[in-house]
Amino acid sequence: PKNIIWAVAHGHQAAVTIDRLLSGEDVRERPAPGVTLVSQKMGIHEWTYDNDISNDARYKVPWAPPEQTLNSIATEVELGFDPATAWKETQRCLNCDVQTVFERDKCIECDACVDICPMDCITFTGNGEEAELRTRLTAPALNGAQDLYVSDLLRTGRVMVKDEDVCLHCGLCAERCPTGAWDMRKFLLEVTQAGPACRDRTVRRAAA
Numbered sequence: 001p002k003n004i005i006w007a008v009a010h011g012h013q014a015a016v017t018i019d020r021l022l023s024g025e026d027v028r029e030r031p032a033p034g035v036t037l038v039s040q041k042m043g044i045h046e047w048t049y050d051n052d053i054s055n056d057a058r059y060k061v062p063w064a065p066p067e068q069t070l071n072s073i074a075t076e077v078e079l080g081f082d083p084a085t086a087w088k089e090t091q092r093c094l095n096c097d098v099q100t101v102f103e104r105d106k107c108i109e110c111d112a113c114v115d116i117c118p119m120d121c122i123t124f125t126g127n128g129e130e131a132e133l134r135t136r137l138t139a140p141a142l143n144g145a146q147d148l149y150v151s152d153l154l155r156t157g158r159v160m161v162k163d164e165d166v167c168l169h170c171g172l173c174a175e176r177c178p179t180g181a182w183d184m185r186k187f188l189l190e191v192t193q194a195g196p197a198c199r200d201r202t203v204r205r206a207a208a
């Protein structure tokens with residue numbers, strides 16, 4: 001695994017496999033994780049999350065002087081932020097857990113969200129092959145590793161395309177939209193763990 005987060009995730013998957021194998025179930029069947037999306041709307045221009053955007057660059061964590069750290073392996077190198085800098089660093093958070101959710105049937109294609117988006121990441125256009133579509137967006141989507149968010153066909157035959165790679169999760173599109181077609185929703189993923197939740201219901205009933 002590339003880091004400790006992946007190591008823990010792989011550990012969960014291994015535990016699910018062992019549990020299902022010992023329960024006589026097909027280990028190729030992987031129970032879906034739990035997913036919730038909860039609207040963060042509190043009013044027309046208010047959200048339950050802090051949607052203000054800070055343009056600050058990343059703050060550098062101060063280090064202890066090398067004459068101390070090189071003299072003793074027990075001396076910690078990183079001293080950590082003082083409270084004021086720590087607060088400023090937290091304000092750089094892009095709220096990646098708060099998703100922009102688009103409801104096609106509510107959209108009247110007024111383009112108000114396109115106008116207000118500070119990152120030009122929303123486009124209404126004709127659909128097409130992904131590689132070609134990427135070049136036609138308001139701001140070309142250059143990071144091919146990041147999927148595009150593409151809606152079903154709208155009334156005019158166009159689609160809404162959003163480049164997730166540059167979205168700031170600021171919520172301005174959702175504040176501006178006159179019909180509520182955009183909403184900011186907090187995403188929570190509940191990983192399936194070993195135990196009753198990862199077993200087939202029928203087998204569970206038969207075992208009871």
Ligand code: SF4
Pocket residue numbers: 100116117118119120121122162166167168169170171172173174
């Ligand atoms: S949340 Fe902000 S940056 Fe993202 S699409 Fe909406 S207006 Fe643009």
Ligand code: SF4
Pocket residue numbers: 106107108109110111112113114176177178179180181182
């Ligand atoms: S502001 Fe709302 S209704 Fe207007 S184009 Fe955007 S999503 Fe559609």
